[in-house]
Amino acid sequence: xxxxxxxxxxxxxxxxxxxxxxxxxxxxxxxxxxxxxxxxxxxxxxxxxxxxxxxxxxxxxxxxxxxxxxxxxxxxxxxxxxxxxxxxxxxxxxxxxxxxxxxxxxxxxxxxxxxxxxxxxxxxxxxxxxxxxxxxxxxxxxxxxxxxxxxxxxxxxxxxxxxxxxxxxxxxxxxxxxxxxxxxxxxxxxxxxxxxxxxxxxxxxxxxxxxxxxxxxxxxxxxxxxxxxxxxxxxxxxxxxxxxxxxxxxxxxxxxxxxxxxxxxxxxxxxxxxxxxxxxxxxxxxxxxxxxxxxxxxxxxxxxxxxxxxxxxxxxxxxxxxxxxxxxxxxxxxxxxxxxxxxxxxxxxxxxxxxxxxxxxxxxxxxxxxxxxxxxxxxxxxxxxxxxxxxxxxxxxxxxxxxxx
Amino acid sequence: xxxxxxxxxxxxxxxxxxxxxxxxxxxxxxxxxxxxxxxxxxxxxxxxxxxxxxxxxxxxxxxxxxxxxxxxxxxxxxxxxxxxxxxxxxxxxxxxxxxxxxxxxxxxxxxxxxxxxxxxxxxxxxxxxxxxxxxxxxxxxxxxxxxxxxxxxxxxxxxxxxxxxxxxxxxxxxxxxxxxxxxxxxxxxxxxxxxxxxxxxxxxxxxxxxxxxxxxxxxxxxxxxxxxxxxxxxxxxxxxxxxxxxxxxxxxxxxxxxxxxxxxxxxxxxxxxxxxxxxxxxxxxxxxxxxxxxxxxxxxxxxxxxxxxxxxxxxxxxxxxxxxxxxxxxxxxxxxxxxxxxxxxxxxxxxxxxxxxxxxxxxxxxxxxxxxxxxxxxxxxxxxxxxxxxxxxxxxxxxxxxxxx
Numbered sequence: 181x182x183x184x185x186x187x188x189x190x191x192x193x194x195x196x197x198x199x200x201x202x203x204x205x206x207x208x209x210x211x212x213x214x215x216x217x218x219x220x221x222x223x224x225x226x227x228x229x230x231x232x233x234x235x236x237x238x239x240x241x242x243x244x245x246x247x248x249x250x251x252x253x254x255x256x257x258x259x260x261x262x263x264x265x266x267x268x269x270x271x272x273x274x275x276x277x278x279x280x281x282x283x284x285x286x287x288x289x290x291x292x293x294x295x296x297x298x299x300x301x302x303x304x305x306x307x308x309x310x311x312x313x314x315x316x317x318x319x320x321x322x323x324x325x326x327x328x329x330x331x332x333x334x335x336x337x338x339x340x341x342x343x344x345x346x347x348x349x350x351x352x353x354x355x356x357x358x359x360x361x362x363x364x365x366x367x368x369x370x371x372x373x374x375x376x377x378x379x380x381x382x383x384x385x386x387x388x389x390x391x392x393x394x395x396x397x398x399x400x401x402x403x404x405x406x407x408x409x410x411x412x413x414x415x416x417x418x419x420x421x422x423x424x425x426x427x428x429x430x431x432x433x434x435x436x437x438x439x440x441x442x443x444x445x446x447x448x449x450x451x452x453x454x455x456x457x458x459x460x461x462x463x464x465x466x467x468x469x470x471x472x473x474x475x476x477x478x479x480x481x482x483x484x485x486x487x488x489x490x491x492x493x494x495x496x497x498x499x500x501x502x503x504x505x506x507x508x509x510x511x512x513x514x515x516x517x518x519x520x521x522x523x524x525x526x527x528x529x530x531x532x533x534x535x536x537x538x539x540x541x542x543x544x545x546x547x548x549x550x551x552x553x554x555x556x557x558x559x560x561x562x563x564x565x566x567x568x569x570x571x572x573x574x575x576x577x578x579x580x581x582x583x584x585x
Numbered sequence: 586x587x588x589x590x591x592x593x594x595x596x597x598x599x600x601x602x603x604x605x606x607x608x609x610x611x612x613x614x615x616x617x618x619x620x621x622x623x624x625x626x627x628x629x630x631x632x633x634x635x636x637x638x639x640x641x642x643x644x645x646x647x648x649x650x651x652x653x654x655x656x657x658x659x660x661x662x663x664x665x666x667x668x669x670x671x672x673x674x675x676x677x678x679x680x681x682x683x684x685x686x687x688x689x690x691x692x693x694x695x696x697x698x699x700x701x702x703x704x705x706x707x708x709x710x711x712x713x714x715x716x717x718x719x720x721x722x723x724x725x726x727x728x729x730x731x732x733x734x735x736x737x738x739x740x741x742x743x744x745x746x747x748x749x750x751x752x753x754x755x756x757x758x759x760x761x762x763x764x765x766x767x768x769x770x771x772x773x774x775x776x777x778x779x780x781x782x783x784x785x786x787x788x789x790x791x792x793x794x795x796x797x798x799x800x801x802x803x804x805x806x807x808x809x810x811x812x813x814x815x816x817x818x819x820x821x822x823x824x825x826x827x828x829x830x831x832x833x834x835x836x837x838x839x840x841x842x843x844x845x846x847x848x849x850x851x852x853x854x855x856x857x858x859x860x861x862x863x864x865x866x867x868x869x870x871x872x873x874x875x876x877x878x879x880x881x882x883x884x885x886x887x888x889x890x891x892x893x894x895x896x897x898x899x900x901x902x903x904x905x906x907x908x909x910x911x912x913x914x915x916x917x918x919x920x921x922x923x924x925x926x927x928x929x930x931x932x933x934x935x936x937x938x939x940x941x942x943x944x945x946x947x948x949x950x951x952x953x954x955x956x957x958x959x960x961x962x963x964x965x966x967x968x969x970x971x972x973x974x975x976x977x978x979x980x981x982x983x984x985x986x987x988x989x990x
Contacts, residue, residue: 214803215802229789230784230789264815266774325953333959341796341799341800342958342959343959344792348792351780352780353779353780370669376756377630377756382671384633387753387754390618390752390753393746397620482688553747554747
């Protein structure tokens with residue numbers, strides 16, 4: 181069956197990690213940059229704000245004019261101009277003057293502070309102010325947000341909406357990102373058919389197709405999914421074509437009885453298979469091959485095993501191809517019932533983490549119950565050596581939501 | 586300035602919520618269903634498994650044949666057939682017989698249990714078994730995963746990869762989902778320009794365009810963004826066109842000095858403006874209008890205010906249009922420094938929540954520092970009445986990551 185003794189999860193991951201290479205870079209419009217991964221270090225190209233500007237709707241003043249202002253002694257200033265956002269005043273302010281100014285507008289020459297509109301009484305062309313202000317009060321100074329030359333983001337940053345906004349402000353309309361990894365998926369199995377209510381005898385619905393497209397999308401990559409029957413010649417040419425066309429290949433199933441491990445044999449004949457069989461539960465038959473330097477992840481046919489194998493072995497690899505180094509955050513939680521994890525395996529148990537009590541309830545189902553994925557929000561992870569966990573004991577929990585980028 | 590006294594955040598949200606209507610439904614291929622929102626209740630259309638099947642690679646047996654099996658007394662059975670996945674055996678099993686069977690293959694007639702391959706010694710056409718098995722051992726029973734008629738998912742469910750997989754298994758190749766809300770965005774401001782390093786005097790880069798496209802995408806909706814200068818006639822016709830074309834409209838800026846609240850006036854002339862000015866910091870000038878029954882969210886021009894106004898007033902509305910009722914999960918954390926929140930406002934303070942210590946550090950910057958969004962991972966929320974929070978006091982934290990669906 182397996183090549184030798186089962187590898188540990190860490191041994192398998194080490195072999196996989198050595199094979200993963202980042203994808204090529206490409207230049208895209210910043211406008212399409214949400215959820216892309218930065219492939220360059222970004223240096224600010226211009227000061228933001230580009231000039232001293234008002235941080236409030238109000239009046240530009242000379243602070244020293246207001247030194248004596250108080251509740252009992254209002255200082256009056258003459259309003260000599262007004263500046264809307266995007267406008268510039270040519271007026272050079274002198275003592276005793278004020279200029280009405282909009283939030284974001286450039287400070288007029290001579291002014292050194294802003295008095296908020298709310299703190300001013302207006303009477304015709306005059307304003308009355310009843311308290312002093314400090315120099316630079318409510319002024320946004322040139323470069324106080326972003327300074328030319330400052331490094332704001334580095335390689336591997338997953339870009340969200342507000343990164344894009346700051347990158348725009350830093351002067352970029354285009355950015356260099358990693359290409360989305362293109363993942364070929366070959367789903368094997370003579371017994372698989374598209375969703376239907378009229379199943380032929382012995383057939384089952386190909387549900388992995390849908391799950392894999394989704395998890396690959398959630399890993400910020402693009403999937404190309406094919407269903408292929410368990411015929412060696414056809415399968416071999418599909419694997420060859422997929423390795424040629426895509427950055428990585430995922431297969432499911434193909435462990436057809438009396439035919440041996442069909443996929444593993446094919447991959448081995450085209451390249452090498454350094455991993456076949458891992459001490460993990462579920463998902464033991466996991467295989468990893470390399471053909472022409474490209475990774476081939478060989479997953480089980482059972483959806484629950486596929487989900488676990490993807491999360492443990494594939495997801496991190498696809499992220500790594502985009503230079504994303506995801507650090508998984510585990511929580512500690514008290515289990516609400518016994519867990520029959522094996523000492524010699526890396527056990528992955530579907531569970532419900534309960535935020536309020538901080539406890540976790542392992543989902544009790546047989547191995548093949550795919551619905552269990554929907555009845556749970558997390559994995560309990562019991563690594564090799566941990567063994568059985570008793571009700572009331574602490575265990576490590578990995579939230580599904582933390583897996584998404 | 587504002588219509589009257591400032592509304593509270595809750596008063597504003599109540600008015601907004603009354604206006605939000607769900608989008609139309611549409612039927613799509615299940616294959617494109619990742620991150621879509623279910624608009625129908627899904628009932629299982631066929632039993633899964635559709636027949637009793639083997640849960641292991643091994644041998645189908647009659648359990649009663651093995652009652653006497655022990656280490657010292659192996660029971661021998663004759664292998665009479667083999668069944669690959671997707672194949673069906675015509676053989677009716679009799680006592681003393683076994684059939685080699687693949688994981689997932691249909692149980693042959695007469696067999697009532699599976700013995701794992703690992704627990705069998707094979708010698709030519711015979712197998713030897715050294716322990717009894719229970720009836721249904723390693724058999725996945727018809728309907729044990731999904732039962733015909735069972736309701737598996739309901740309206741408003743955001744679909745992830747594993748939902749799709751279960752829906753496929755339940756017999757669906759198409760599903761009814763809510764249409765993605767189409768959001769028209771009108772960014773106003775004479776001072777705004779596309780990213781460049783050669784800014785004209787008084788101009789600034791239009792960064793809201795990028796942030797809003799992203800946050801709308803992250804709210805599972807589609808954006809149509811336009812920049813429009815602060816000219817009343819042009820702006821009015823843009824607002825009219827956007828209300829006509831889209832499910833909701835968002836505007837930014839448009840509070841140009843000497844022109845009054847241009848956008849608010851336009852929206853009021855076309856419909857009504859029940860919200861203008863909310864006791865929130867930052868983001869006080871927020872306005873909400875209704876034209877022909879469609880919501881118009883009027884945001885500030887400043888990116889930090891726009892981000893907060895979007896998160897507090899708009900994001901939940903766009904989700905609600907898809908029947909997603911997002912419940913925000915707050916954490917409690919001890920603040921590492923004083924927070925100068927106002928008693929009469931709903932204060933939203935950018936902060937860094939530190940998972941390890943469980944404490945939170947408010948980000949210390951001036952209001953206009955857009956970079957502060959990147960320097961933080963959460964908001965501290967200090968509602969009306971809370972007032973100043975001292976170093977060492979507990980406060981409520983809302984993680985940015987929890988806002989994403």
